Amino acid sequence: MTGIPAFDRTNGEAVDVCLVVEGCYPHVAGGVSSWVDWLMRSQPDRTFAILSVVAGPGPRKPLYDYPRNLLRLDEIVLDPAPPKGRSKVPDQTDADVLISAFCDVLSKGNGDALDRVVEFTSRKHRPLRPWHVGDTSLMWAVACGVYERVTPQAGFSDFFWAFQALAGGLVAILSAELPRARIYHAACTGFAGLVAARASRQHGQSCILTEHGIYTNERRIEIAMAEWIVDSIDYGLSPDDDRIDVRRFWINSFESFARICYEACSQITTLFTDNQTLQQALGAAPERLRLIPNGVDLDRFTPLVASPPNGPPTVTLLGRLVPIKDIETFLEAVVLARREVPELQAIVAGPCDEDEDYAQRCRALARKRGIDDIVSFPGRIKAEDAFARTHIVVLTSLSEGQPLSVLEAGAAGRPCVTTNAGACREILEHPLDALPDVGPGGIVVDILAPNQVADAIIALFKDPSRRKRMGHSLRTRIENGYTSEQAAAGYSALYAQAMNSSVSVEPAAPERERPGDTITQERMA
């Protein structure tokens, strides 16, 4: 199995910005990956490095052409394959120090404790490495020690695997080599946020954070829904039960990671105001918070505004086929809407390879509900192509950041029906600062409510003038608050400010040769 080949064209010079991303660019299409690609291209005068945090050794392949100002790319594998032969582990006598450090990092979000773990990972002699976690008597003692202190009533098996993932990932992050950069810019909290925090704490580098969705919240939803975690503590109805089971341990750990990241970052940006409330609740200092909404290239979509579609009434959901997008609710809504709009056609356009089982389930549902003749799954296609035959854009996500598909729909003058997730309501309904009220750009419904989605679709098809009015309103909203130029200017100012406060550039360790360097550099050339 292979990951993305690393490359380095910095010639030993520091780049302006090291973007730290987790589980997205360059091997996942859409979402934050698209934003990363756009961000680098929108700042052509700045140089970038990418640190891509990934779960395992692969296989992965890049889905984007690298921009010219991306000079270096490395992966940090959270659970890397151990090297051949035995590597020496820290002494068993260090167990107590490590137990305290891991407890403080994982359950208290204590940045000083992070430094104590860094002492172990940066030692010249017997450094701690991620493959030691779970595979040495020292780290077994540490796992048992953390368990006894933090979750002594929880099921041990699930705790062990949670600790394996969290502590192993933490050690991987803290033992990875960081590219030289003036600013470290994390695209989320979690492990990526810890990289930025480490750069700040260890080297005094300027570090900023941009959260699209709130990582901690997304993990919370994921963990709350996880069937692979067994609930071994019955909390009953007691809100004050301070026992910690494995679900809480997971969530507490991600909250702790977020706290460490927020504490380290001088600027914390997000896409919409609701997110800032959550960030503050997790410990982000209000004075560091900023809003930089995503932007969309209006020119790409302007021709569509001028020529609305003539074909059959069509609704499109543009997004990855993954559970968090709740495609099933969309399909159920299509079933209901078809009763009132018999000519209805539906498109689910987005990559299917991220969760193939879910994609299969969606196709099976369409067949089962008898709508496979009106629903198409064309895979990943250009938004312009999809919108050219679309009347209404639908988004049924359970959780969102600031969905690009809604911005693009607005740029194309298409009204939207969205769930009340992320920035959707803000984009569609909130008053604009510099303009008179232009009316809503679509209809916002509850999550997991196919009836409401269907009703909204029906209402817009039954009232073409309302549909057109909403499409026009959304276009106006995008023009006035969500253009690429505005977003690029926001990040440019952010970087300028961060660079002014950046004090030093830590010299990098001598570069190791990586397999794949040559190939990648040739390809880049």
Next chain:
Amino acid sequence: MAGLGIPEGSLRRPGVQRGDAGYIAASAVTPWLLAIIAVALAQVLRFGPVENALAFQAYIVYAFALSALASGPVALVAVRTTNELVFLGQLEKVPTLIVASVVTGAGLCWLLTACIGLIAGFSASQLFWTSLGTAALATIWPISAFAGSIREYSWIVWSFVLGFTLAVILSVIVSTFEADPAVEFAAFAAGLAACGALLIARILSVFHAPARAPQAALHALWNAILDRKVLLAGSALAIAVLWADKWVMWFGPLSIQLRNGLVSAPMYDSTMFLAALAMVPALAMLAVAVEGPIRQSLKGFIAAMRTQGTLSTLQGEAKTLRQQVYATLIRLLVVQACASLLLAFSSPAMADALGFRWQQVGILRLGALGSFFQFIFVSVGVLLLFLQRTQEFFWIAAFTLIAVIACTVATIVLGPQYYGYGYLAAMAIAAAVAVMTLDHTLTNLERLVFQDAVREARR
């Protein structure tokens, strides 16, 4: 969640019923006991010249060694893979895997015998009959291992009784025609193969499924072998341990070369075979204990993991398992010590009764004492395999093999008065190492199980 390191499949069978215990004990020792009795009977009842009797005995000794060495490791790998397939519910893959492992073991054995025959200078006829007979004999070990894994203990016992009876009858009949001893041996092996045929019919009636292509079955077996290289190597080494002192002695001063070109050291071999009989009662009890209380304790440990027990629950279950294993071992060691001492004290009488030479009395005494330590090595090996500690099993087997070879060579160098001491010393050292290994394993069982699971998940 990744696997927990110990496949549950091998633990799913119900606990030992009271009526099973006798059969388990008997099935553990029947093949061994009957082999010795059958060889003795075939010697007593057969007709023809004495040279033929020695050659016939040598064929049987070689065949038992080679068949176990060639088919035992493959059988162990296949049985463990079968357990996993059963656990995963992939029963349709089992019959062909069984047949493939039996055929592979027999094929390897055929090849090994042919090589030794060529080196010894066998005639074409001898080569044909001995390799055929040894290959047939090689089929019964994997088949009985599979039968054991599906708890058909009574079938094992009665098939072996029938097979060995047939073997004795056939070889005696052939000897009346003064045929080549190789043909007598082939007749003997045919009787045993009948026992294998009976057992495999029973096994296939349990795992009835349409046959798969032979290539697919061999491919599956090859993959299983690749996955379990350490188990394969460890079991080959452990089987070699049982024979290593004899093989070394075959090239020492006690060695004789028979007319068929084979070498052996009957004076040493027969004494040591007799000494090994002292392990029979304790081995039978070990089989019952492993299938009974130890299995139950291990199930408790696994259940604590699977039902999300707390760390203290897990540690409690591990402690129970540890205590169960130690209590069982101590009980068995008392039995083994009694058997070994009884044989050691009665050595002169035994030697008289069996017509041994006076030099063999000392060897028998040392062999009897050595069997005490060999039992420790064997029982620790069985327990380590039961706990899925393949790596540790491999290392103690390798260490013991080296110790046995080195010590036996040393006794040859030191002189005839030291024969038997090498085996005793090697087994004593091996037993100490084995016990330390088992203790380390049991003391760290929780860590080792999770550590293995992490390694498995990373593969």
